[in-house]
Amino acid sequence: EAQVTQNPRYLITVTGKKLTVTCSQNMNHEYMSWYRQDPGLGLRQIYYSMNVEVTDKGDVPEGYKVSRKEKRNFPLILESPSPNQTSLYFCASSPFLGDRGLYEQYFGPGTRLTVT
């Protein structure tokens, strides 16, 4: 089954304790991205990756890191989490179609993170 998986689904942590949220897709998509969803703000893009070893900032990258060492995986790293990073996080992937750009995104189930 074609899918995007995220782990963990729920995470409660304390300020300053480094954490990683994993994301994996089995559709051989070039493009992967991370979003955070906050009430009244919709989804905001944190980082995206056009392919292996190619990453770039989205609209809200501060406090986050990413890496893309394999095409299927795109982990999100919070080196020193703070309470304002409490949010619902989504990973997504999309096929890159050359000059036609990208098509729709396929989303993971979400990770609810609470930082106390």
Add this chain to the structure above:
Amino acid sequence: AQSVTQPDIHITVSEGASLELRCNYSYGATPYLFWYVQSPGQGLQLLLKYFSGDTLVQGIKGFEAEFKRSQSSFNLRKPSVHWSDAAEYFCEIYNFNKFYFGSGTKLNVKP
């Protein structure tokens, strides 16, 4: 900078009534346009998309959307709402490798 505006935060309609959710975007050229639905506690599901061609696009679950270039709008419509349509709806645009979402519209359906 690109932006997506969904002016209605909450909308309540009666079951069987028609629905229109508004979406306006700010960008010089025509971006790729999408509508997604998010049911409570769930991820996002694609309803429909517009890239080019016919400005009226059909999606899943009986939804349709019309692209109006002159108004920079991509409004979502459904002729008869079902109770199961209660959810949050997001308009999204893609441009230059990035995706931008509106803030969402929560739909409540009255019996």
